[in-house]
Structures are given as structure tokens and as C-alpha cells.
Amino acid sequence: MGLEIVIKDIQEGARAEVSRIKTEADAKASEIINEAKEVQKKMLGDSLAKVEEDLQKLHQQVISSANLEVKRIGLNKRKELLDKVYSQTVECIKSMPASKQEELLKHIINKNEASGTRIYSNKESEGTVRKLSSLTYAGNIDCIGGVVLENEDGTVRLDYTYDSILKNVYERSLKQISDILYG
Secondary structure (H helix, E strand, O other), rough: HHHHHHHHHHHHHHHHHHHHHEEEEEEEEHHHHHHHHHHHHHHHHHHHHHHHHHHHHHHHHHHHHHHHHHHHHHHHHHHHHHHHHHHHHHHHHHHHOOOHHHHHHHHHHHHHHHHOOEEEHHHHHHHHHHHOOOOOOEEOOOOOOOEEEEEEOOOOOEEEEEEHHHHHHHHHHHHHHHHHOOO
């Protein structure tokens, strides 16, 4: 009988030890699982925060890009309108009555004739310019009207064509024109 008691004691001790080890293992496993869940929650939270931040940045980029596109389209439309106004002004100058054109040429020639020895004009104004000016008529130039005066050796050319006058006025007045058209 004594041997059976010893075996029984060893078995009970072994069962107790197994139970203790199993309890410790379960506790350690629960701890590891809980730590893993916490790490997973933190990683998920960090990932969600990063995704949210990335979405916010992307949203801002899309809005900025759309705003730039709207501004670009608006500026292109303004430029088209300003170009149209410029073209209409050129057409108004071209369709000006001959008497008005002669009056303008007379004013330009009288005011500036002393600055040159040769004069140029477009083909349509040649007769009028020859009649109004005492300078040597040097030929035709491609312009909508007006004259170019040149000194004897050709080193100084004064451009009084309507094209250059209109361009200068237009460039100087572009902001005012834009303000008038667009407020």
C-alpha cells in the first residue's frame, strides 16, 4: 500500500503541477492575446488617422486644383473678350470715314513732320499722305493707318501708325479696361 500512496501523491502532485502550468499558460496566453489586441487597436487607430489625414490632403488638393482651373478658365474668357474688344477697335479704325482719317493724318503729320525727311503709310492712305506732307514719300507699310517718319540716314524711325498707337494705349489701359469690363 505504501507504494500506491506514493504513486497517488506523485500523480496528484503532477496533476497539480500540470494544472498550475496550464493556469499560468492560460494567463500568459490571455496576456499575450490582450497585448496583441491592444497593438492591433493602436495600429488600426494609427492607420485610420493616416488614411483620414491623406483623404483630407487629397480633398484639399482637389479643391485647390478645381479653383485654379476655374480661375484659368475665367482668365482665358477675359482674354478672349479683351482680344475681341481690341479687334473691334481695329475694325472701327479701319471703317472710319475718309474725312476723319484725313483729319487724323493731318494732325499727326503737322505735329511730327519736322522730325523726319521721309514718310511711309499704308497703300490706302498714300494719296492723302502725299497731299498733306512735304516729306519724301518712301513707300507703303503694312498697317491699318497712320504714318512712319524716318530721318535722312534711316537711323531714327518714329512710328505713328494707328497699330502702334492703339497697342500702346491698350497696354497702358489694360487694367482700366479690365476693371470696367469685370468690376
